[in-house]
Amino acid sequence: MKFFNLPDLGEGIPEADIVEWHVQEGDEVKEDQALVSVETAKAVVEVPSPATGIIAKLCGKPGDTILTGEPLVEFVSDSEDTGTVVGKLTNDSDQQEADESFIIGAAPNTTNKQSQPDITALARKFNVNLPQQSASTRPPQTKQYPLENPAPLKGVRKHMARTMAESHDAVVPVTLFDDADIHHWKEKEDITVRLIQAIAVACSAEPSLNAWFDGSSMSREVFDPVNLGLAIDSEDGLFVPVIKAVEKMSGKQIRSMINSLRIAVKDRSLPPSELQGASITLSNFGVFAGAYATPVVVPPTVCIIGVGRLKDVIVNVKGKLKSHRHLPLSLSFDHRAVTGGEATRFLAALIQGLEAC
Numbered sequence: 312m313k314f315f316n317l318p319d320l321g322e323g324i325p326e327a328d329i330v331e332w333h334v335q336e337g338d339e340v341k342e343d344q345a346l347v348s349v350e351t352a353k354a355v356v357e358v359p360s361p362a363t364g365i366i367a368k369l370c371g372k373p374g375d376t377i378l379t380g381e382p383l384v385e386f387v388s389d390s391e392d393t394g395t396v397v398g399k400l401t402n403d404s405d406q407q408e409a410d411e412s413f414i415i416g417a418a419p420n421t422t423n424k425q426s427q428p429d430i431t432a433l434a435r436k437f438n439v440n441l442p443q444q445s446a447s448t449r450p451p452q453t454k455q456y457p458l459e460n461p462a463p464l465k466g467v468r469k470h471m472a473r474t475m476a477e478s479h480d481a482v483v484p485v486t487l488f489d490d491a492d493i494h495h496w497k498e499k500e501d502i503t504v505r506l507i508q509a510i511a512v513a514c515s516a517e518p519s520l521n522a523w524f525d526g527s528s529m530s531r532e533v534f535d536p537v538n539l540g541l542a543i544d545s546e547d548g549l550f551v552p553v554i555k556a557v558e559k560m561s562g563k564q565i566r567s568m569i570n571s572l573r574i575a576v577k578d579r580s581l582p583p584s585e586l587q588g589a590s591i592t593l594s595n596f597g598v599f600a601g602a603y604a605t606p607v608v609v610p611p612t613v614c615i616i617g618v619g620r621l622k623d624v625i626v627n628v629k630g631k632l633k634s635h636r637h638l639p640l641s642l643s644f645d646h647r648a649v650t651g652g653e654a655t656r657f658l659a660a661l662i663q664g665l666e667a668c
Contacts, residue, residue, distance in 0.1 A: 314370075314382040315361055317349070320583075324351045326378045328465045329371050333357075334384075338366045346384060349377070352470030354586075355579050362386070374465070467548030478607050481526055483646040486605045487658055491665035492626070494635035502638075503541075503569060503595055504562045506618060509664030510593060511537045511558040516660035517653055521590050523611035524648035531613075531648050540589030540612070541569065543576045544599075550576045553589045597621065602639040613648040616661070617641035638665060 317327060327349035334346055345357045347369075368385035371377050464472055496505070514521040514537045522533040537558045540551040552572045557565060575581040594606050597620035606617040619639030626635045640661065644654045 312367055313364075313386045315346075315384045315386060316380050317358070317377045317383045319379050320349075320351060320356055320358075324379065326376050327351045327356070329373050329375050329377060330355060331373060332369055334366050334369075336366050336369055340364060340366060350466040352467060354581055354583060358383070360384075376465075467545075467550065471549050474609055475607055478609050481610055482608045484605070484608055484643055485646045485651070485654070486641055486643045487654055488603050488642075489640050489658055489662060490624070490637040491640060491662045492635050493621075493638050493665060494633075495666075495668060496636070501562065501566060502618075502621075503593075504565045505665060506593060506595065506616075507539060507541075507554070507557050507565055508562065509661050510539060510591065510616060512664035513657050513660040514591065515558070517657040519649055519653040520614040520644060520657045522613050522648065523590065524613050524645060525611060526647060534590045536590070538588050538590040540592040541572065542592065542594040542596075543573060545576050547579070550581065550586065551589065551592060552576065552581055552585045553587065555588070592616070594618070597639065604641050606641060606643045608643050608645050610645075613645040614654075614657070615643050617643070 320327065328351075330348040330350050332347050334340055334344075340346065340360045341363045342361065343359045346360050347358050349356055349358060365387040366384060367387045370382040370384060377383055463469075493500075518533050518535075521537055522531055524531045536556040539554045539557045541554060543550045543552065552575070554560075554565065554568050554572070560568070572581070572585070575585070589612055592606075592609070592612060592615040594604075594615060595618045596604060597618050600620060602619040602622060604617045604619070606615040608615050617640070619641065622637055622639065623634050624637045625632050640658065642654060642658050642661075
């Protein structure tokens with residue numbers, strides 16, 4: 312027998328949830344034939360067979376979570392070798408995605424992922440109980456609360472929960488609030504496009520917020536291209552696809568990209584490459600409700616802009632009271648990497664960009 316372990320799907324994601332098996336035990340499969348659809352924190356992916364053979368065992372059922380490197384399928388083999396069949400899923404684009412997701416100061420992962428899954432597979436085969444993890448290696452446990460009908464988080468929602476917890480533990484957040492007076496805008500102005508264009512202007516004026524920060528090595532990288540992560544809500548959870556180099560795009564190009572991303576999020580067709588590499592983030596939560604918020608900064612980025620619901624404000628214009636439309640802004644930044652002066656200069660430039668004709 313040979314085991315095919317869940318491979319690294321090119322994103323460094325530690326696990327995947329089984330969505331649907333495309334084969335059954337006893338089926339004969341060919342190399343590259345789709346075995347199973349799995350949901351990662353990024354997308355739904357089909358995993359192909361690494362070889363031609365017969366399926367002896369499916370190591371999981373729909374809804375189960377499989378760790379990267381753990382057995383996914385057991386193959387019938389003429390060989391008595393109980394090693395692991397390794398499928399090759401990487402290509403040039405995968406390597407590019409890996410390069411884009413590299414965090415400054417982080418050493419490459421050189422851990423041998425093969426040894427532990429092989430031990431686990433052998434233990435299962437011969438009904439051997441492995442010792443439990445020691446307290447030093449066991450992941451921290453969260454407090455348990457009694458739930459009447461608990462439903463484990465899967466895919467995107469589980470990834471969001473982990474990401475928010477990691478951010479809470481790592482980032483030193485500060486949030487600034489202000490308004491942009493947009494009374495001069497046209498009635499049907501594209502708010503999201505104008506916001507993205509103004510963010511590009513602000514990044515040019517104060518580049519320190521268009522950056523990555525690595526707390527472990529206390530290092531920072533400031534970027535020239537503005538790779539904007541746009542938070543998009545969906546039934547499956549929150550997605551943040553990235554629009555690369557928005558400072559070079561026209562308003563029409565930005566709108567076209569936003570529309571394409573929303574469609575891709577809805578039908579879960581976004582490739583992993585479009586969910587990586589954000590240097591700054593925009594959350595336009597005001598399309599639903601709320602004026603101000605404290606958006607969460609997700610490392611390695613150092614800044615996120617939250618935009619609230621438009622409101623009418625009475626202002627004094629040359630001694631006369633007038634009603635102007637105001638756009639509420641919330642700027643959260645990581646105070647480890649960004650000073651108060653840098654953040655306020657960025658916010659001032661953002662407001663100036665929005666209020667410009």
